[in-house]
Amino acid sequence: MKYIPDWLKRRIRSQFSRRxxxxxxxxxxxxxxxxxxxxxxxxxxxxxxxxLDVGANRGQTIDMMCRIFRNPRIIAFEPSKKMFxxxxxxxxEAEVSCYNMALGAEVGTREFHEYENPLLSSALKxxxxxxxxxxxxxxIALNRVEISTVDSTISSLGLHRIDLLKIDTQGxxxxxxxxxxKGFERRTIxxxxxxxxxxxxxxxQAHPMEVHCFIENHGLKLVDMYEKERIGMTLxxxxxxxxxxxxxxxxx
Numbered sequence: 001m002k003y004i005p006d007w008l009k010r011r012i013r014s015q016f017s018r019r020x021x022x023x024x025x026x027x028x029x030x031x032x033x034x035x036x037x038x039x040x041x042x043x044x045x046x047x048x049x050x051x052l053d054v055g056a057n058r059g060q061t062i063d064m065m066c067r068i069f070r071n072p073r074i075i076a077f078e079p080s081k082k083m084f085x086x087x088x089x090x091x092x093e094a095e096v097s098c099y100n101m102a103l104g105a106e107v108g109t110r111e112f113h114e115y116e117n118p119l120l121s122s123a124l125k126x127x128x129x130x131x132x133x134x135x136x137x138x139x140i141a142l143n144r145v146e147i148s149t150v151d152s153t154i155s156s157l158g159l160h161r162i163d164l165l166k167i168d169t170q171g172x173x174x175x176x177x178x179x180x181x182k183g184f185e186r187r188t189i190x191x192x193x194x195x196x197x198x199x200x201x202x203x204x205q206a207h208p209m210e211v212h213c214f215i216e217n218h219g220l221k222l223v224d225m226y227e228k229e230r231i232g233m234t235l236x237x238x239x240x241x242x243x244x245x246x247x248x249x250x251x252x
Contacts, residue, residue, distance in 0.1 A: 031043070031224065033224040034224075034226065035226075036064075036226040036239065037064060037068050039223070039226075039241070040068060040164075040193075040241065041068050041069065043191060043223055043241060043243050044163055044164055044190075044191055046069070046163055047069060047070040047071060048070065048071040048072060048073065049069055049072050049073070049164055050072075050073050050075075050159060050161060050162055050163050050164075051065055051072055051073065051074045051075070051162075051163060051164045051165075052077075052150065052153065052162055052164070052165045052166065053065075053075065053076040053077065053166050054077050054103045054150070054165070054166060054167045054168070054176050055077070055078065055166075055167060055168040055169040055170070056076035056077060056078040056083075056087055057078060057080075057083050057087075057118065057119065057168070058086045058090075058118070059076070059087050059090050059092070061166055061168070062074055062076060062090075062094070062096060063092075065094065065164075066093045066094045069094075071094065071095075072094050072095070073094070073095045074092075074094055074095065074096045074097070075096075075097050075099070075153070075157070076096060076098045076099065077098075077099050077101055077102065077103050078098065078099075078100065079100065079101055079102040079112050079121075079123070079145040079146075080112070080114055080118060080121050081100065081143070082114070082118065083118055083121070084098065084100040100146075101145060101146040101147065101148055102123060102145050102146070102147045102148075102169070103148055103150055103153070103169075103179060104123065104147045104172065104176060104178075105149065105175040105179045106147070106149060106179065107147060107148050107149060107152060108147050109144050109145065109146055109147060110144070110145060111123070111142055111143070111144055111145075112142070112143050112144070112145040113125050113126070113139055113141075113142055114139065114140050114141040114142070114143065115137050115138065115139055115140065116137060116138045116139075116140050117134070117137050119170075120137055120170060121170065122169065122170035122171055122172055122202055123169065123170075123172045123175075124170065124171045124172055124202035124203055125139075125203045126139070126201060126202055126203075127200060127201060127202060127203055130200050132199050132200065132201050132231070133231060133236075134201060148179075149179030149180070150162075150165065150179050150180035150183055150189075151181060151182045151183055152179075154182070154188060159188070160188070161188055161190060162183060162188055162189045162190065163190050163191060164190070164192075164193060165180065165183075165189050165191070165192045165193070165194075166192075166193040166194070167192070167193070167194040167195065168194070168195045169195075170195075170197075170201070170202060171197055171201060171202035171204070171205030171206070172202075173194050173195060173197075173206065173211055174206035174210055174211050174214060177192075177194075177211065177214050177215065178214070184218035184219065184220075185218070187219070187244065190244055191220075191241070191242065191243045191244070192215055192220055192240075192241070192242040193240070193241050193242075194211060194215070194240055194242070195237060195238070195239055195240075196208035196211055196212070196225070196238055196239075197236075197237045198235045198236055198237060198238075199231055199234075199236040199237060201237075211240075215242050216242075219244060219245055220242040220243060220244055220245065221242060221243060221244075221245045222240060222241070222242055223241040223242060223243055224241060225238045225240050225241075226238065226239045226240075226241065227239040
C-alpha cells in the first residue's frame with residue numbers, strides 16, 4: 001500500500017466527520033473495539049460454535065450469529081409468549097432450538113412484565129421515576145413464566161462447552177449469571193456477551209460493576225464494550241464481550 005501523507009488523512013477524516021462518521025485504521029489481525037460483528041468471530045474462533053441466547057426476543061441476535069458464523073448451533077430462550085411465537089415462525093439458516101421460558105438464578109416460576117415495546121419486557125418492573133426515557137412505557141401484561149438455569153440447561157442437554165453465552169434480559173442479567181456458576185467453575189463457558197445497564201431502568205436491577213466483577217471473578221476478561229447507547233452525555237447501556245483469560249484452555 002502506498003504511503004498516505006498525514007495532511008490527506010486529516011482531510012479524509014474531516015470529510016467523514018462532517019457526515020457523522022468516525023474513520024479509524026485497524027490492522028487486519030486486530031479487533032476494532034467498535035464493530036461487534038467483525039470482532040466476535042475473531043474472539044470465538046470457531047466456525048460451528050455452541051451459543052446460548054438468553055433473551056432472544058424476536059431473533060435479532062440469532063440473525064447476527066447466522067451472518068458471522070458458518071454453522072452455529074443456537075439454543076434460544078424467550079419467556080414472552082408473543083415474541084416466542086414470532087421466534088418459532090422464523091426460518092433461520094442454522095440449527096436453532098427455541099424454549100419459551102426464562103433463565104435465572106434458580107429453577108422455578110416468576111412474574112414477567114410485558115411492555116408495549118417488547119424490547120423492554122423483563123422479569124423486573126420498569127422504574128416509574130428517575131427520569132429515564134422509558135418510564136412512561138405502558139405495561140400490557142403480567143404473566144407467570146417458567147424459569148430454569150444455565151447450569152440446568154448444560155446438564156439436561158449434555159453440553160460439554162458453551163462457546164458463547166449471550167444474555168440480554170433487561171436488568172435480570174446478574175441472576176442469569178448466578179445460575180451459571182458450575183458452567184464457569186468447570187470452564188464450560190468460554191465467552192460471554194452481556195448487556196450492561198448504567199441507567200437505572202428497572203426496579204432491583206444489578207449495578208453494571210456487579211455484573212462485570214462476577215464475570216471477571218470467574219476467570220473471564222473484558223474484550224470491549226459495543227453497541228453503546230447514551231442518555232444525554234452519559235452512557236445508558238452497552239453490550240460487553242468477555243473471554244477466557246490467557247492460559248485458560250479453549251480447546252477441550
